Amino acid sequence: MNANTRKLLLPGGIVAVIIVLIVLAPVLPLQDVRSMDVPNRFAGPSSDHLLGQDEFGRDVLSRLIWGGRASLFIAVGSALMAAVLGTALGLLGGYFRGVVEVVTVRASEVILCLPPLLLALLVVTILGAGTGPLMLALTLLYTPNYARVVYAATLQVRSLDFVTAQIAMGAHPLAILWRTILPNVMPPLLVQMSLVVASAMMIESGLSFLGLGVVPPTPSWGLMIRAARGAMEAAPLLLVWPSLALAGTILTFNLLCDRLQSVLDPRDVTAGGALWLRRSTRVMTPARSVAAQDGPLLEIRGMGISLETNDRSLELVRQADLTVQSGETVALVGESGSGKTLTSLSVMGLLPDQLEVNTGNVLYRSKDGTVTDLATLDESEFRSFRGKEISMVFQDATAALNPVHRIGEQLAEALKGRDGQGDMQPRVIDLLRKVGIPDPERRYRAYPHELSGGQRQRAMIALAVANNPRLLVADEPTTALDPTIQAQILQLFQELKAANPEMGLIFVTHDLAVVAEIADRVVVMYAGEVVEAGSVADVFSRPRHPYTAALIASVPEGAADRLMAIPGTVPPPHAMPPGCRFAPRCAYSRPECEAAPPVAESPAEDRVTRCIRWKEVT
Incomplete structure (x- = not known):
């Protein structure tokens, strides 16, 4: 029982007592409500009449x-x-x-x-x-x-x-x-x-x-x-x-x-659906935190995300593994529907209603070395991590910024959440200046609609890094921007990483050119599974999964006469192939690929692939 649920005990208990009394009124040993005793009208409380008698002696x-x-x-x-x-x-x-x-x-x-x-x-x-x-x-x-x-x-x-x-x-x-x-x-x-x-x-x-x-x-x-x-x-x-x-x-x-x-409140239901709809299929462990002096900043082990409906459970993400070291940038790539956004939202505890992390662990190491399984936290516990430990830059800054509040007010609110009251204007203006917003004194009083697309994205980044988080999750922050502004935003991320060398960054994107420019390691997802992972240089030079190779081949490069397209589409969650999920679209597919899901293998140190024919890919 979380803190908010406990708050219902007092008023709920009083209401329950009132309802029980009035429902059981016919069987309770009460006086007849119509029985009059006129000689004793207005009599005070007594053993027979605990609250006294009225004007007719009732x-x-x-x-x-x-x-x-x-x-x-x-x-x-x-x-x-x-x-x-x-x-x-x-x-x-x-x-x-x-x-x-x-x-x-x-x-x-x-x-x-x-x-x-x-x-x-x-x-x-x-x-x-x-x-x-x-x-x-x-x-x-x-x-x-x-x-x-x-x-x-x-x-x-x-x-x-x-x-x-x-x-x-x-x-x-x-x-x-x-x-x-x-x-x-x-x-x-x-x-x-x-x-x-x-x-x-x-x-x-x-x-x-x-x-x-x-x-x-x-x-x-x-x-x-x-x-x-x-x-x-x-x-x-x-x-x-x-x-x-x-x-x-x-x-x-x-x-x-x-x-x-x-x-x-919708903000309290991010751990897997609305409270009144939540039905957890996960075994919650009492011990959520352990001390650890060294290790990765974030480690996702065998995580599964499912959609619970009345008649069945759909597995949207299956056995996902991802590791982020302190100061490292990990790119999460894949086509639309691959599960990369759901994976990033699970780190923040922001999964949509009726979705839940039902298997695996999301282990986060705090500044004091304590390792916490984020997948086991409820909303009240997650709030202590968001902002100062983990923060997120959303894809659509227009939707993420409140349209009825000024930019400065929103940033000041984020800062007050950590440092309490005080004059936040100088700090907010300095923060706007750090993220490259011109004339920050004037932009401090601007509404989101008064900023350009690039400036809104910078304001969104400023909001995310206001409290110096140790892990920053960026969900396709450059998708809706033109190439010039996109390059400026990427440069801003690199400057933020240089100013905060211990900050880890998960960069969700489908643009491999962005991955090559900003990331240290890359994790490739397809149909809810991690199909390949490794350093950017190794994966791009020698991919070990057909899907990764196909993604790289589809990127326009140099004076190529034609692009290589990946045939078919990502299968929907309710119609996943029984074996390898990429098999229907794969040029290397064999009957054994469709027999059973492939297990993750390690072709080399710090490399992972989910393909039984990885030796033949490149």
């Missing part, structure tokens, strides 16, 4: 518990009905857009123009007082809130790659909504429900207080407060008990909502 404790039953039944019932209706409207409007959006989300937003209490009064006035009309009024009142929350979440999720892939495969839209989008919008939906329950209890009590809610003799907290108002001088405690019950329950639900927000 037991206050019994009416308090039964009143909570009525209030919570109305609040929870209307919240659930509004959630179902609002979620359906938000999903349909957010996914189909156009006319469907107008009919569903935009039409429901008309209700938001009316004051909440006035709308509830209108419905109750038309249909009459009672539990049914009150629940209908609250359902109409809160449906637009759910619709807006789900609509916004659906817009965000529907543009992600895994939804696009299902559309491309011809999945039915309703199946996509039910199985893919709905699970991803559930966290904000659950938080919204806890807010609605608390708000509905307040409105129900207000309407009952006005005589337009629960009809006597059924008890409710609003009715009890209304009755106690006229007897404040004779028995002030009659007003205290229902007020405490109402305020305490609402505050507990609000606290539960805040804790749920923390637990279900």
